[in-house]
């Protein structure tokens with residue numbers, strides 16, 4: 001049974017236009033051809049596309065997984081529709097320059113449209129999303145010949161694209177990549193190696209797939225400093241556009257617990273010694289280039305997780321509004337069995353689980369939009385100082401944007417499933433699918449463990465703590481605005497205390513790094529991530545609260561009173577039920593134990 005709704009379009013548009021002030025971005029030269037009305041129409045057209053071409057196929061794609069057959073991967077026919085119509089609608093070309101055939105649409109708007117698609121059917125948008133990311137790398141770093149050869153067919157959705165990093169021995173640790181690139185006199189390289197877990201790596205509808213692949217040129221330095229980036233097509237086009245197989249073999253398709261319609265391939269390169277790769281940019285700078293795509297991909301993973309949690313929230317909300325069960329307690333603590341059963345939404349425990357979902361979904365939705373806005377502000381900056389500021393802020397929040405929606409989203413979907421009771425566990429209802437689909441979000445694009453090390457080990461210490469200070473300055477501005485409004489002052493005070501606690505924790509941990517004991521410094525990085533994410537999402541909710549309260553006080557808002565009140569109720573929930581979890585996490589972070597650090601004589605693990 002499907003739910004009727006998968007996303008709240010009003011909330012998305014409210015966050016876009018009111019909280020994150022899209023209009024202020026449209027003053028920038030790059031976006032000056034756009035106005036809020038035309039972008040609103042673009043968003044509506046994507047919603048209609050998602051309603052018609054994505055949402056109805058969600059269950060079907062789970063029940064008919066992608067699978068390896070006769071040397072290719074068989075996927076659901078909607079993959080073809082997604083690529084073709086996605087190309088026509090401009091879903092792939094949206095952020096590109098006009099000269100490249102793009103639409104120069106802000107990433108902020110594109111994050112809204114992609115959110116809608118992810119919430120409708122998370123098995124499909126990856127095909128167009130990865131094609132866009134791969135084309136972006138070519139546009140930014142490759143030579144004109146590679147651009148002319150590949151980009152137009154990718155932006156139209158005719159050819160797909162992938163990011164090919166992972167190898168059997170190199171997952172989290174990309175420094176261990178061994179795929180080889182041997183230079184030839186003709187200028188191209190011969191590629192040989194294996195890549196695993198490659199999303200969208202091959203399928204029966206792909207005339208061509210353009211792999212953006214990391215490999216090591218013979219003789220390159222060890223580690224990440226010796227990794228280069230190559231365009232490696234499945235079929236290589238000649239000067240007339242005729243395609244010749246490029247010795248890329250589809251070895252297998254991984255069978256997964258979720259996202260079964262989004263194929264995940266094992267690819268072999270150069271088994272017959274004739275796989276040609278074309279160097280992107282300079283040798284040994286591959287990982288640096290790939291990071292550009294990875295930051296976009298990390299926002300995309302957080303956005304996707306939040307979107308799946310949104311769909312699960314709406315499905316469980318609908319169920320809670322329809323399912324009668326039990327009765328509310330009477331004043332003497334008993335139940336009156338002569339009374340009609342109540343709907344389960346009236347039970348406080350069910351309401352708590354719904355509010356938790358709403359708080360996670362909308363809080364993380366807002367954070368993803370903030371990341372996209374920082375990206376746009378950096379991209380269109382008019383001075384080096386401004387560019388640096390927004391680059392730093394983006395770098396600071398990227399690990400949280402990737403991780404919080406994934407980890408909290410998994411818990412949120414779990415609450416949604418719980419609301420359905422026994423039916424939550426049954427395949428007749430979609431909740432079990434969402435709980436399987438969202439699970440990958442904490443694994444790909446850098447696991448939670450790796451993102452947490454990035455946050456604590458790199459981002460918090462970046463520029464001697466300059467990035468952390470910049471982010472806290474942004475938070476302080478919201479705290480100050482909230483302090484001006486009586487009803488929000490208590491929340492402003494709480495968030496301010498949590499920021500002081502963040503500093504205290506950091507001052508407790510930093511001496512370990514200064515003594516060179518990095519293992520101890522980073523041992524609880526994931527706990528620090530959990531702590532810090534709650535503070536950051538508390539900030540997101542306070543920002544929403546300031547906006548909603550001002551709209552109510554001035555009467556100038558575009559939405560109903562109920563709409564704003566529901567935001568304030570969710571803010572209250574977050575500060576009463578979610579943010580206090582930081583106290584327990586802080587206790588763990590300040591504890592002197594080293595129990596998880598492996599000793600020489602180990603008894604347990």
Ligand SMILES: Cc1cc2nc3c(=O)[nH]c(=O)nc-3n(C[C@H](O)[C@H](O)[C@H](O)COP(=O)(O)OP(=O)(O)OC[C@H]3O[C@@H](n4cnc5c(N)ncnc54)[C@H](O)[C@@H]3O)c2cc1C
Nearest residue numbers: 163164165166171172197198199264444445446447449450
């Ligand atoms: C469905 C799916 C789609 C994917 N799509 C792509 C794709 O399109 N392109 C691509 O290149 N890759 C892709 N991947 C690969 C994905 O990015 C990796 O699976 C991920 O980075 C983890 O690598 P791994 O699986 O080798 O796990 P490992 O690196 O072996 O990690 C196992 C566990 O150990 C922990 N760990 C590892 N190293 C450390 C450390 N130094 N410190 C602390 N903890 C550590 C991890 O956090 C994790 O919990 C995909 C994977 C899946 C499952």
